[in-house]
Amino acid sequence: NKMDRTGANFANVVKDVRQKLGAPAFPILIPIGAEENLIGQIDVVNQKAIIYSDDEKFGSKYNVRDLQGDEIATAKAAYDELLDAACSADDELGMIFLEERPITPVELKAGLRRAVIANKIIPIAGGSAFKNKGVQYLIDAVIDYLPGPLDIAPQKGHVIDEPENEVIAVPDDNGKFIALGFKLWSDKFGRLVFFRVYSGCVRKGDTIYNPRTRKSERVGRLIQIQASVHKDIDCCYSGDIAALVGVKDVRTGDTFCDESLDVLLEPPTFPEPVISMAVEPKTKGDQEKMGNALQRLSEEDPTFFVKTDEETGQVIIAGMGELHLEILCDRLKREHKVETNTGKPQIAYRETLTIPADGEGKLVKQSGGRGQYGHVVIKVRPGEKGSGVVVENKVVGGTIPKEFINPAKNGCIEAALNGIIAGYPVIDLHIELVDGSSHEVDSNENAFKMAGIFAVKDALKKAKCILLEPIMSVEASTPEDYQGDILGDLNRRRGKIQGMDSRGTTAILRAEVPLAEMFGYSTAIRTLSSGRASYSMQPSHFEQVPSQIVEQIVEQRGGSK
Known part of the structure; x- marks a missing residue:
């Protein structure tokens, strides 16, 4: 898409898809021209040119003609490459090729469809949705090559x-x-x-x-x-x-x-939010209106979360990045007519443990009448990456009655929402309920839930917990003249340079940078490059926070390590 944009280069995109994604990508519709000179496409399979009109409806009308000039060599090279890949990927086409029979466009399309469904070939088409150039043939390609409901596993x-x-x-x-x-x-x-x-x-x-x-x-x-x-x-x-x-x-x-x-x-899976900020309406009268609007937006977008901070009473919104939250605040204004003030974004830090530990929690209360009694003994250990919090019941002999197992588990899970370093959620934690005791009269669900919370807090204090911060995978594109300045800036932001490429006169820098250091980066990179550099970033993983920064974070949260 966007072949009408300045700097559009179809060949570079195909090369990047092959090199960076490792995908077996082959063009089936090659743009004729680029930027303001985009006039149509080469149909590689049929060896024809599709030329779109430039009337007031853009490319809603088109005509098919024979190839001309350089188009002939481009189409022939792409056809030979596509045919070779299709014959290698599909047995039926391969047999026709070995028998030296001519392969018709219908046979090639059928073979390509089988190869695409088997994920052996990725077809690529170039065009412009905005100018409506290439859309019709793209829809045809969806019908010709992509799987229908009966072609894939139920x-x-x-x-x-x-x-x-x-x-x-x-x-x-x-x-x-x-x-x-x-x-x-x-x-x-x-x-x-x-x-x-x-x-x-x-x-x-x-x-x-x-x-x-x-x-x-x-x-x-x-x-x-x-x-x-x-x-x-x-x-x-x-x-x-x-x-x-x-x-x-x-x-x-x-x-x-x-x-x-x-x-x-099986529902779709969505990544955890990596950034949050406080938001409040500019007028108190809009409080309820803002609450309803945020609820509606969070229902529409599963990567957008809204919660109220119990300590400060602030409404906290969380999402996938600075731009994501900026767009949602803009939608509040445009679609829901709610003007808001936003506080500095907060980072979604996490905590985890580094060594196994034992923990014990006991709630004993007796203040006249029926008391409270719950007693839980647990073992904790680091879980697999991405496993979240897993609670396993290893109690034998009925020392904790069956009806109190789930409340004890719920207490353990609730305790993991607030770690012991700075109160951030604990991740990759495996908990085993191993023992406990109960009282015939005083034990109840709430007592065992509280005992589970105390047991986890006790275990985490012994488990050498560490603070983790979200790391972003950043790719910056800049003219080579500014490469050194941008490289230096990424290093100052605690970035780890992963690689550098050149694409013509443009340098591509890839780095892993803590999200905490990326605030305001869009302004910084434009300033360093006189507005000529751009960047993209996406969540990568979590890494341990350096000790000197942990102290600052704990201080900001009002805690003590």
Whole structure:
């Protein structure tokens, strides 16, 4: 896309996809021209040129002509490369090639489709969505090469509360209805829930069931959306995507199914937020309005979180980066008419332990009448990276009664939300409940929950905990004249340089930099390069915070290490 933009270079993109992503990428639609001279595409399979008109509707009209001049050599080289890759990836095409029979465009397309579905070839098309040049042939390529619902393995789910009881959603219009809500969106029609049907079909007037909420709702209106066009439909079949209007209490990743089923499909996974900031309305009268708007935005965007800080009472919003939160604050203003003030963003630090340890928690209260008694003994150890907090029951002999195991587990999980260094959540923590004791009269769920909290706090004090900070993978593109200044600036920001490449007169710098050091970087890089450099960043991993910085963080949080 964006072949009409200044500096667009299709060959460089193909090269980068192959080198950086290691993908077997091959052009099927090569742009003719670039930037303001973009006029069409070369159809590699059919060896034709598609030329788009430059009328007021941009490229809505086009005509197909024979190749001319340099286009002939470009198309021939791309065709030979594509044919060679397709014959190597697909047995049927390979046999035709070995038998020295001519391969027709229809046979090549069929072979390419099989190779693409097997993930052996990645087709690439170049064009401009803004100028509408290449869109029609791109849609054709989606039909020709990408898999339909019957070409891939069926979606799997499980019966709710029974993860081992697997359910397969076979793409069959006559099967029982199973669908997944993958996006929420608010517009002039109200709240739309985009969903994909994996099995069966759903019609207007049907009743669908949400296993998460255990509630059923009637389908009042079904909409098929194509860009800005909303088309009412009566039925949505297996493999189709549509939108529901007016469904209440829905989250991204919810399953919808037939009332006779109680199945959960695997929801999409989303990364944890890496940055947070305080937000408040400019006028007190907008407090409730802002709360409703933030709730709606968090429902639409699963990577956006809203919470209230219990200590300060501030509303904290968290997301994937500085730009992400800036855009959401702008949406508050534009879409919901709420003016806000924002505080300095806070980093989503984490804590973890480095050695195994034992912990014991006991709650004993006796103040007249029925008392409180809970006693839990645990072992903690570092868990696998990305495992979060895992609590395992290893109690034998009934020293903790069965009805108090879950409250003790819940207490352990709650305790891990606030670490002992600076009160940040503890990650990659494996907890084993190993022993405890109970009282026939005074023991209750709350007592064992509190005992679980005390036990985890006790264990963490002995487990040599460390503070972790989010590290961002940063790629900066700059003219070579400014390479040294930007390199020096990244080093000052505690960055670790991972590599440097040259692309013509442009230097590409790749580094890993702590998120805490990246605030205001967009302004800094523009200043250093006279506005000619740009950068992108994405969350990479967590790393231990240097000890001198830990002290500053603890001081800011009002704690003591």
